[in-house]
Amino acid sequence: MNTVFSRRQVETTLAALIAAAAAVIGITDSDAELLGPKFVKLQKVGHFEQPVHLSQPPGSDSELFVVERLGRVRVVSGGTIQQRPFLDLRRAVKSSGKGGEQGLLSIAFAPDHRETGLFYVAYTDRRDALRVVEFQRSQEDPLVARPESARLVLRIPQPTTKHHGGLLAFGPDGYLYIGSGDGGPSGDPNRVAQSKASLLGKLLRIDPAQPPAAAESGRVRGRTRGTRRKGPSRAPRAYSIPPDNPFVGRPGRDEVYAYGLRNPWRFSFDRGKADLTIGDVGNVRFEEINILPLGKARGANFGWSAYEGRAPFVGGVPKDRTVPPVFAYPHTGRRCSVVGGFVVRDPRLSRIKGPEIVGSYVFADFCASRIFAFRPRPGKAGKERRFRFRLQGVTSFGEDNAGRIYVLTYGGGVWRLDPVRKPVG
Numbered sequence: 001m002n003t004v005f006s007r008r009q010v011e012t013t014l015a016a017l018i019a020a021a022a023a024v025i026g027i028t029d030s031d032a033e034l035l036g037p038k039f040v041k042l043q044k045v046g047h048f049e050q051p052v053h054l055s056q057p058p059g060s061d062s063e064l065f066v067v068e069r070l071g072r073v074r075v076v077s078g079g080t081i082q083q084r085p086f087l088d089l090r091r092a093v094k095s096s097g098k099g100g101e102q103g104l105l106s107i108a109f110a111p112d113h114r115e116t117g118l119f120y121v122a123y124t125d126r127r128d129a130l131r132v133v134e135f136q137r138s139q140e141d142p143l144v145a146r147p148e149s150a151r152l153v154l155r156i157p158q159p160t161t162k163h164h165g166g167l168l169a170f171g172p173d174g175y176l177y178i179g180s181g182d183g184g185p186s187g188d189p190n191r192v193a194q195s196k197a198s199l200l201g202k203l204l205r206i207d208p209a210q211p212p213a214a215a216e217s218g219r220v221r222g223r224t225r226g227t228r229r230k231g232p233s234r235a236p237r238a239y240s241i242p243p244d245n246p247f248v249g250r251p252g253r254d255e256v257y258a259y260g261l262r263n264p265w266r267f268s269f270d271r272g273k274a275d276l277t278i279g280d281v282g283n284v285r286f287e288e289i290n291i292l293p294l295g296k297a298r299g300a301n302f303g304w305s306a307y308e309g310r311a312p313f314v315g316g317v318p319k320d321r322t323v324p325p326v327f328a329y330p331h332t333g334r335r336c337s338v339v340g341g342f343v344v345r346d347p348r349l350s351r352i353k354g355p356e357i358v359g360s361y362v363f364a365d366f367c368a369s370r371i372f373a374f375r376p377r378p379g380k381a382g383k384e385r386r387f388r389f390r391l392q393g394v395t396s397f398g399e400d401n402a403g404r405i406y407v408l409t410y411g412g413g414v415w416r417l418d419p420v421r422k423p424v425g
Helices: 006-025 027-032
Strands: 038-049 052-054 066-070 072-077 106-109 119-122 130-137 147-155 166-168 178-179 202-208 257-261 266-269 275-280 286-293 325-331 340-343 360-363 369-376 385-390 394-399 405-409 413-420
Touching: 006 066, 006 072, 027 286, 052 405, 066 106, 072 106, 106 405, 119 166, 130 178, 166 266, 178 266, 266 340, 266 360, 266 394, 275 340, 286 340, 340 394, 360 394
Parallel strands: 052 394, 106 166
Antiparallel strands: 038 413, 052 066, 066 072, 106 119, 119 130, 130 147, 166 178, 178 202, 202 257, 266 275, 275 286, 286 325, 340 360, 360 369, 369 385, 394 405, 405 413
């Protein structure tokens, strides 16, 4: 006798088989839930005022901190945006200026934030300089910072109101990395990005904690004792230099980790491989993305302004002395300004429809209203993928402690990439 199964019966049978397999091979219920997502959706987290950065303190499983360019840091706790800002620096921050690239730009929590309460912000001050400032959270209320705890760590004067960079992020080595743009004007006429004596157009690496007294630490003006001093003496630094920075004891600023960057607006560390990824905003022809193992990025020259993308710009540097981008694209198809993202490691996004997204690098372009991805390969990129959804004015990406990816837009929306199944039938 022939038996005809309904769709419901088939689905029930498949579910039972999956459950049985899970019992046999030890897959947990939560693992089984990851086996089927077929699409990526945008789940809205909240609406803010010109959000440009999102971060989460180490060890936190709830609070997200969203940086608003005009000068506030807002908290999302338990899925709810807190009315009281975590930090309000609107009186200190300059958010106006040609290009709209100034303001409060990022926040980074110290690796020992749970014990010390320390965190760092980068912003443009009233004299157009880029400041890195240390703060401490309140002991009474961890969702509020102590403004009076402010301590200036580093100040970088800027020649114009553009190309300041401004991203702070602690690397897997525990040091603070700072993205510093060339400061403008267009074309880097003073070649600061190629000058190792300048902090402009660089990726900087420091230990931002207050250094102990020189007599106790064995340091002289922030340098390891015995290091050759370069240039005129300066006041003691408010931070320390990692001894393995590439230009310690050599010509060049000790803070510099990599150089030849135009505007590393957003960079990140791949939690899966500890690679460094940099979305470097281009000049007038090309946008570029650089990906290197963090150790190989030490002392790397990414080429600007001798090259823009892979094309010669002003020249003067042999190509074999630079690191070419793994991915570069021209200013066509309404693309104008790359927004660097993250290599996706969120297991919830595995096995979606189309090319595998886990292990792919997701990024955006401010003008294109699209999100893109490619799979990094040694020295190059795989085929570019375009997601179906559109978001106008993407300013930044974020990643929480669980590896979930967030997308921020200039219009105020903050979204999370989530898996979703389409209804059957």
